Amino acid sequence: MPLRRFFALTSVAFLVVLAISPAKNALRPYRAFQRKFAALGAVRARSAQQSKQYARRPIAIHQIWLPGLDNRVDRCTTCHLGVADPVMKAAPSPFTLHPWTPHTPGDFERFGCTSCHAGQGPATTEGQAHGTAADAGAPLLPATYIEAGCGRCHAAVRVSNAPQLSQGRAIMERYGCFACHSMRGREAFRSEAPPLASEPVKTGAEWLRRWLKKPRDVDPNATMPNFQLTEREIEELSHYLFGQEVPEELARRVKAAGDEPPGDAANGKRLFAESRCISCHTVEGKGQGSAPELSKIASAASRGWLLAYVRDPHAFNPRTPMPQYHFADSESRDLVAYMEDEFRDFDAPKEILEPLRVNRTLAEAGEKTFRRYGCFSCHGAQGARPAEKFGPDLDGIGDKRAAFLDFGRRTDLPRTLTAWLAAKVASPRSFAKGLKMPSYGLSAEQTRAVVTALLGFGAQAVPEAYRVVPASLPAPIPAGRVGQLVDRYRCLSCHQIGDRGGDISTAPLTFEGSRVQREWLVDYLVLSFSIRPILTERMPIFRMPREEAAELADAIETLFVDPRVPEDPFQGHPSSDADAVEGERLYVGLGCRGCHIVGSGGGYYGPPLNDSAARLKPGWTYAWLKGPQRWRADVRCPDYGLTDRDALRLTAYIATLRQPAAQPKGAK
Amino acid sequence: MKSLRIGILLPLVLSACTRKPAASGQAAVPQPPQSSYELRLGRATFEHYCQTCHGETGGGDGFNAFNLDPRPRDLSDPAFQNKKTDADLKDVIQRGGAGVGLSSLMPPWGKTLSGDQVDQTILYLRTLRKR
Numbered sequence: 096m097p098l099r100r101f102f103a104l105t106s107v108a109f110l111v112v113l114a115i116s117p118a119k120n121a122l123r124p125y126r127a128f129q130r131k132f133a134a135l136g137a138v139r140a141r142s143a144q145q146s147k148q149y150a151r152r153p154i155a156i157h158q159i160w161l162p163g164l165d166n167r168v169d170r171c172t173t174c175h176l177g178v179a180d181p182v183m184k185a186a187p188s189p190f191t192l193h194p195w196t197p198h199t200p201g202d203f204e205r206f207g208c209t210s211c212h213a214g215q216g217p218a219t220t221e222g223q224a225h226g227t228a229a230d231a232g233a234p235l236l237p238a239t240y241i242e243a244g245c246g247r248c249h250a251a252v253r254v255s256n257a258p259q260l261s262q263g264r265a266i267m268e269r270y271g272c273f274a275c276h277s278m279r280g281r282e283a284f285r286s287e288a289p290p291l292a293s294e295p296v297k298t299g300a301e302w303l304r305r306w307l308k309k310p311r312d313v314d315p316n317a318t319m320p321n322f323q324l325t326e327r328e329i330e331e332l333s334h335y336l337f338g339q340e341v342p343e344e345l346a347r348r349v350k351a352a353g354d355e356p357p358g359d360a361a362n363g364k365r366l367f368a369e370s371r372c373i374s375c376h377t378v379e380g381k382g383q384g385s386a387p388e389l390s391k392i393a394s395a396a397s398r399g400w401l402l403a404y405v406r407d408p409h410a411f412n413p414r415t416p417m418p419q420y421h422f423a424d425s426e427s428r429d430l431v432a433y434m435e436d437e438f439r440d441f442d443a444p445k446e447i448l449e450p451l452r453v454n455r456t457l458a459e460a461g462e463k464t465f466r467r468y469g470c471f472s473c474h475g476a477q478g479a480r481p482a483e484k485f486g487p488d489l490d491g492i493g494d495k496r497a498a499f500l501d502f503g504r505r506t507d508l509p510r511t512l513t514a515w516l517a518a519k520v521a522s523p524r525s526f527a528k529g530l531k532m533p534s535y536g537l538s539a540e541q542t543r544a545v546v547t548a549l550l551g552f553g554a555q556a557v558p559e560a561y562r563v564v565p566a567s568l569p570a571p572i573p574a575g576r577v578g579q580l581v582d583r584y585r586c587l588s589c590h591q592i593g594d595r596g597g598d599i600s601t602a603p604l605t606f607e608g609s610r611v612q613r614e615w616l617v618d619y620l621v622l623s624f625s626i627r628p629i630l631t632e633r634m635p636i637f638r639m640p641r642e643e644a645a646e647l648a649d650a651i652e653t654l655f656v657d658p659r660v661p662e663d664p665f666q667g668h669p670s671s672d673a674d675a676v677e678g679e680r681l682y683v684g685l686g687c688r689g690c691h692i693v694g695s696g697g698g699y700y701g702p703p704l705n706d707s708a709a710r711l712k713p714g715w716t717y718a719w720l721k722g723p724q725r726w727r728a729d730v731r732c733p734d735y736g737l738t739d740r741d742a743l744r745l746t747a748y749i750a751t752l753r754q755p756a757a758q759p760k761g762a763k
Numbered sequence: 764m765k766s767l768r769i770g771i772l773l774p775l776v777l778s779a780c781t782r783k784p785a786a787s788g789q790a791a792v793p794q795p796p797q798s799s800y801e802l803r804l805g806r807a808t809f810e811h812y813c814q815t816c817h818g819e820t821g822g823g824d825g826f827n828a829f830n831l832d833p834r835p836r837d838l839s840d841p842a843f844q845n846k847k848t849d850a851d852l853k854d855v856i857q858r859g860g861a862g863v864g865l866s867s868l869m870p871p872w873g874k875t876l877s878g879d880q881v882d883q884t885i886l887y888l889r890t891l892r893k894r
Contacts, residue, residue, distance in 0.1 A: 194801050195879045241800055258807040686860070686867030689816070689831060698868075700815045700827040724875060731812055733859075734874040 125173045125219055129154045132176040132190050139182050156219060159207040163560060169207035169216035171224065179203055197256045210557075211244030212236055233494060236550065237513055239543060243493060246551020250280060251565040255728070263548030266541055269385075270318050274472045275486035278552065286473035288319070289412040294336045296349040297400040299448035303333050306395075311536055313395070314388045316377060319473075320533035323524065328464050335461025338453040345403070345411065352406075353399025355428060363433025366426055371635040374589070374599065375416070378438075383599060383632050386417065394440035394447050402431045409583075416588035416597065421638040468531055486532065491554030492516075503527040516546045565594050577650040584637055592655070599632050603727060608652045609660035610715040615706075616651065620644035626702045659725075664717035664746055672740050678748025681741055690732070693752060701732060707752040717746040805887030808880050812872065821891035833866050839893040852885050853878075 129152070136149030157176075161167040177183025177190040179200045184192045193199045198206055209216040214235040218224040226234030236243055242260040249257070252264045267273070273284035294303070302313075307329045310317035324332070372389065373382030379390045392401070403410075405427050408417045422430065440447070465471065469485030493512075500515045503526035508514045518525065520542050523532035537545065556562070572581055572592060581587065589599035596603075607616075621644045623634040665673045682688070690701035697703075707716070718725075720742040723732040737745070810819075816831065818824040821838035828835050837843065855863050857878075859871030872881065 195883070196800070238799070256804060258803055684861070684867060686870055689868035689870065690827065696830070698816070698827045698831055729811065731815065733870040733872055735871065736874045 123219065124221065125156070126154050128174045128189065129176065135186060135190060136180075136182065139186070141182065145182075158217075159204060161205075161207050161210075164207065164210060164558060165555070167207050167209060167216055169209050170219055171208040171212075171214070171216065172203075173219055174221070174224075175208075209233075210247065210561075212241070213244070232496070234497075234511065240513060240547045240550050243547045243550030246493075246548065247553045248557050248561045249563045251563075259544050259547050260551055262541070263544035263546070263551075266537070266545050267548055270320070270535055271473055272489075275469055275484060276489040277484040278489050279556070285414060286475075287412075287414050287416065288473035289415070291336055291474050292339055292342055293345045293349070293400065293411055295339060295450060296341050296346055297396050299397075299446065300333055300337065300451035301444060301447045301449065302395050303336065303451075304329055307332055313391075315380070316384050316386065316388050320535045322468055322533040324464075324468075331457050331461035331464050332470075333451055333461070334454050334457035335459075335465055337451040338455070338458035338461075348403040348407075348410070349397070349399040351399075352402035353397065355402065355424075358425065358428030358430070358432035360429065360432040360436045362426075363429035363431070364437075366422075366430045367433055369636045370420060370430075371633045374632040374635060381631070385599065389434070389438050391438060391440040391443075393435045393438045394443045397448055398431060398435055401434060402427055405430060416585055418585040418588065418635070418637060419583050420635070421640065423638075426638070468533075489549070489552060491552060493550040493552045494554035501526060513546065513550065516549050517542060520545050520549075571654060573650055573654060577646060580643055580647055584639070589632070600634075601627075601630075604651065604655055606655060606657045606660065606715075606726065608654065608656040609718075610712060611710055612712055613648050613652050615710045616648040617641065617644045620647060628699070660712070660718045661714040664714050664743060668739070668743060672743040673747040674744050675747040675751050678744035678746070681745050682748055685735055704749055704752050706754045707749045709753070711749065713746050713750045716749050717742055720745055801883045802886055802890070804880070805883035805885070808876065808884045809887050812876070813884070821888065831868055833868070835869070838888055839891045841892055841894075844889065844892045849882075849885050852888065853881050856881050856884065 133149045133152060137146045140146035140149060156170055157172040158168055158170045159172065161169070172178060175189045177186055178193040180192060181200075183190050186192065198211075207216065208214070212235055213233045214226050215224050215232060221227075224235075226232065240259075242254075242257040245254055245257040246260050246264075249260075252268060253261045254264075268284075271284075271286040271288065273281040274286040274288075278284075298306075306313050306319075307322070307324055309321050310319040311321065372378075375383050375386035377384050377386075377388045377390075380388070396404070405420070406422065406424075407419055408415050409419055420427075472485045495512055497510050497512050497515065500512065502508060502510065502515065505515075505518055505526055508518055519532075520535070520537065521539075523534055524530040572578055572587075572595075586592070586604065587596040589597050591598070591600075591603040591605065593605055611619075619634075620637075620639050621641050623636055625633045627633070682693075688697035690698040692699070692703035693705060719732075720735075720737055721739075722734050723730045724734055809817075814825055815827045816823075816825045816835040817838055818828065818835075823835040823837040825835065855865070855869065856876070857871060857873035859867065859873075860869035861867040862871055876884070
């Protein structure tokens, strides 16, 4: 019977082979997870009926399919069964409820899991899904960098609910990463670093040497990184920079200013305080800190250069955020006299500002060094823009596979993108000899933030429906004369207008015309006084001529308005709503004095309301009180949920507040 | 013979005892970094809205504090932290001092911050407790 035996054997073999697949399926770990989850649910359930529901759940693969988001299939919920189940709060992993985020628990069906967390959505074993298997595609984002996920859709620098991502992006903007590295959406980026053409008439060889050695040692606010140059390279660069042709006009201005008679330092001191230089600069660390430290500036720049620069900074650096003040010639002389007296490096050698006698050979070598390190990326000549970015493309860096990264000498690192990026940002040249990226000296926290920002740059743009690009607010900056004034006084260095501008000021100008009264604004522009004396960053006194102030105020009154602010808030309401006495009672009862000063009492955080009658338009006060966050999303003035009537009464009270007669306007 | 058996068994049992909890503990740790996202948000909210009065470390010494009467609460005080439950804190943050019979200088944040934001802030407040 060999044939029969053969039959029997093959049949058995056949059956065994047939059973392999179902057996493999039956033994897959997710089944064990689902059984465990059912048991856990039965224990944690809040009712008998709910408990039964857990037991009745069939064992199956769960998935979220997102045809609109790159056709993603996420099966993570096959094991992470409790992510949307409040019963599973603080349950053991992998069953625990997902922590709160702006998109959970409400939006699982819209975003799935991998759009934020990365990892392999369709996989159903832990190793493959989390991408821990050797060089699987996108591995799971480590929890430390989770906010990188937000960056895939949210394009703004500041993303709400993502503090770490926002910090990282702000650092990348400030340190000018995109001057060397190209990035989709940041093509227009231009460094604010000064062109170097006037360097020979500005500083001396010794100062330049110190600066090139370690910029942060010379100025703690420096954004220029440390290029770890050798003595030789520093020498070459110095000769190159000193060998440049200074533009004739600038050389003439510096020379003429240097020959002017000395000014009055005492008056300069007063002017320095009045001009609120520390709204951007620092003096011995005190100040806002986005602009250079000034306490040693007279040992960094010649008197002539300082004087010519203070008078017209834009001639030297067209991209500087510094406004052009309207100083009289004698005033700028006084200001510089004060700086010459006080802002010196008293330990520096006498010859710190001595020019260099240029050696042609060294200068030629220096030009090559200048190119080799890509210095031109930030210090480009005026108007010229390098045709190609100096550093590697950062587009899609967040999706780079670890296998494509050069770990070089860094055998100590785990072979992951996150480890590579963290090491690169912290110590850029540690991977191999001859690398050129300079060192930025970031703290551990800053490094984490930058890595988060980098991981947020995906290889592919997310579909339109998912992209969150900051809305452009309609706030035109007029061309012509007013545009020139806005540019001259660099309003946008501190204030926001629409979606443009800096964040030094707490007062966006987008609705300024609806907010303040024109006459007050003209006075304020001519002689600004501190609305919030507690702040370091205050509006400078530009010495603006009254005609210019009037032109600006007219433009603001016409253009920067919002139709949501009523002209007369009391119109159509009974006159009892305009009851200022009731308003005062509300003012006290609600605790407004916690932040605002009226008379001489109250907190320092909000603007004092003493001059409100002359300053604020009642329509604005009312619109503001009805919901401060409508006007500035992050404003700290709480929304009290006032009724129309209460808001009107408060408005009426605030409109009666006048400056106490004893305190003259313009007092600090 | 018996002592030999004990000598073999004892280390086995001991090692089983010591290793097992460590292993299961590792698996069951509810991932601290995940909560740290909420903590980060809580910190950001605290720094933005609360710090001006309550101070960087919660000591009631923010720059806006010195002209206020009564002074802002010292949130880092262990006695205060022990006395107040999360629900108490949430209540006073949402309804303000006036809402719970205290000073109206503590404004109500219920209409400005979401419930989740308040929870995150309380999470961060708990880390400010002085040791």
